[in-house]
Amino acid sequence: MLRGARIGAPLFPAAAALGASFGVLARTAHFDALAAVIMSATTFAGSAQVAAVSVLGAGGGVAAAVVAALLLNARYVPIGITVAQSFRGHVLKRLAESQLVVDESWALSGGGTARFDRRVLLGVGSLLWVAWVGGTAVGALAGQAIGDPSKFGLDGAFAALFVALLAAQLTDRRRAAAAVGGAAIAAVLIPFTPAGIPIIAATAAVALGWRRS
């Protein structure tokens, strides 16, 4: 786990900044600070939390907010299945450990490949959880003083981060084909489907690489 924490350390500032950004957003959507922190601690899924709070802040209904958030998190079903074999032991232990799965912890621990290391996932996940919850608290309590960190290019930072995580995955032609297919599926679906659907639909691109094997 310590090795995982070390591997995840470069992402700590960005995750904390994103957490702060969520904290600020939650306050502007009239959440109280404690509710925002509790949500970050228990839900631990950045984009889904941002989506849910944005929908509510914009006057959307509770049902719409829940659906938007859960669609964004639907990708954790295929993601969870790729690492499922490495999770052993009591069902409650597996349930607890599975909550540390986020895009970054999954990608940095080699999720889905033979070199996947569950302890690295737990290490990266734990560290990012601390960053995320701590960042949320800072943003929710001191947001007015520091301003919204998202205007400093945080969104572009995460786009660049996913480029790096993707590059590490492009180890052979089949996986490159799956990446190209996944990107194409997402790009085509974005205008027509709610956020989250393009990402989970992109998993269909595995068929592209599969037939080549």
Next chain:
Amino acid sequence: MIAVGAGTVLLKAVGPVAVSGRRLPPRIGELLEMVAPAILAALVVTETFASGRSLVVDARLAGVAAGIVAVALRAPLWLVVVAGALATALVRLLS
């Protein structure tokens, strides 16, 4: 928000709780190897171009370009993230 939290817990738990420990056939293993590149590529596209339900080109593309350059130069991960943030913020500032 309780529904979002509980739903997320369940979605994350499906794999590790329901599938854990079972041996999957090798062909399925090969398929699972390609889930990461497919999903990460989709995340790059959505994080770069998606704005609600529209595809837009904005300052984030500069961040991605800086990220690609940094990755090509084998920069460490923190530098990729910083380069992405700086390039995005700079273009946003100038436009």
